[in-house]
Amino acid sequence: MYDVGEFLKTNGIKPSYQRIKIYEFLMxxxxxxxxxxxxxxxxGKIPTLSKTTVYNTLKIFIDKGIAMAITIDDNEVRFDAxxxxxxxxxxxxxHQIIDFNVNFEGALGDALEGFEVLEQQMFLYGICKTCREEx
Amino acid sequence: MYDVGEFLKTNGIKPSYQRIKIYEFLMxxxxxxxxxxxxxxxxGKIPTLSKTTVYNTLKIFIDKGIAMAITIDDNEVRFDAxxxxxxxxxxxxxHQIIDFNVNFEGALGDALEGFEVLEQQMFLYGICKTCREEx
DNA sequence: GTATCTGCAAAACATTTGCAATTCT
DNA sequence: AGAATTGCAAATGTTTTGCAGATAC
Numbered sequence: 238m239y240d241v242g243e244f245l246k247t248n249g250i251k252p253s254y255q256r257i258k259i260y261e262f263l264m265x266x267x268x269x270x271x272x273x274x275x276x277x278x279x280x281g282k283i284p285t286l287s288k289t290t291v292y293n294t295l296k297i298f299i300d301k302g303i304a305m306a307i308t309i310d311d312n313e314v315r316f317d318a319x320x321x322x323x324x325x326x327x328x329x330x331x332h333q334i335i336d337f338n339v340n341f342e343g344a345l346g347d348a349l350e351g352f353e354v355l356e357q358q359m360f361l362y363g364i365c366k367t368c369r370e371e372x
Numbered sequence: 373m374y375d376v377g378e379f380l381k382t383n384g385i386k387p388s389y390q391r392i393k394i395y396e397f398l399m400x401x402x403x404x405x406x407x408x409x410x411x412x413x414x415x416g417k418i419p420t421l422s423k424t425t426v427y428n429t430l431k432i433f434i435d436k437g438i439a440m441a442i443t444i445d446d447n448e449v450r451f452d453a454x455x456x457x458x459x460x461x462x463x464x465x466x467h468q469i470i471d472f473n474v475n476f477e478g479a480l481g482d483a484l485e486g487f488e489v490l491e492q493q494m495f496l497y498g499i500c501k502t503c504r505e506e507x
Numbered sequence: 508g509t510a511t512c513t514g515c516a517a518a519a520c521a522t523t524t525g526c527a528a529t530t531c532t
Numbered sequence: 533a534g535a536a537t538t539g540c541a542a543a544t545g546t547t548t549t550g551c552a553g554a555t556a557c
Contacts, residue, residue, distance in 0.1 A: 344479030
């Protein structure tokens, strides 16, 4: 695996131990973890870790463009270091969040002519294939 | 204007004074108000109104399918009684939320084959036409 | 040695819950 | 009267802030 510390430096982020571990966690856990998820997962390895640091670090990652916030739930924010343009599907049955490909140009036509679009999110909700086949 | 009380009844909602006023407010203010917005706007006419009632009422509207929650901001939920399928653009400069037409089929192709899609949201962020022309 | 980063504790918000008072039929 | 609705006050849960101690260059 490549050097996360170097990657953070390249993006203008000082690579502290906590920041490296949090970024590695996001890389290895693409299930769109919450702050709570990240905190609990790393608290074993870094007993002194605080949620404040997790919040601070995620804010830095987002500001520097190496992670994004996913507000597909209305009560907690999830995070994703997978920066390719893609949509998120939330299964109301198994509560998983599944990535899918989106053609944003095909969706828009000439709506938003003259607008400058900086970020694009598509959230779908329903029942995923696996849950449908089980029932 | 048509009879809001009748409309609520048709959708299985008992038309109390508060519910009628809240629904009328959503109809007349399509700028995707927050609970705070609704509460403050109506508190003048209904001095005894509580935020609890606003929350309860909006939950009923959503359950009955006559309004939807818009989680385009990650710190507060907005509400929309405009139930046609459409996307939301948030201008980072003037902070307005603007509706636009979306072709969801065109965006998906054969991604999500076998999934049951019950709700669709598209959120774009950037600078709106008006703000761009001003600068 | 000076900047930055971390993390505790407290504060700030949005939202939910319990329950008693009110309203409606 | 009886059932539903309202609204206050308290609780909950997430995120932010202030600040003192630790760490890094």
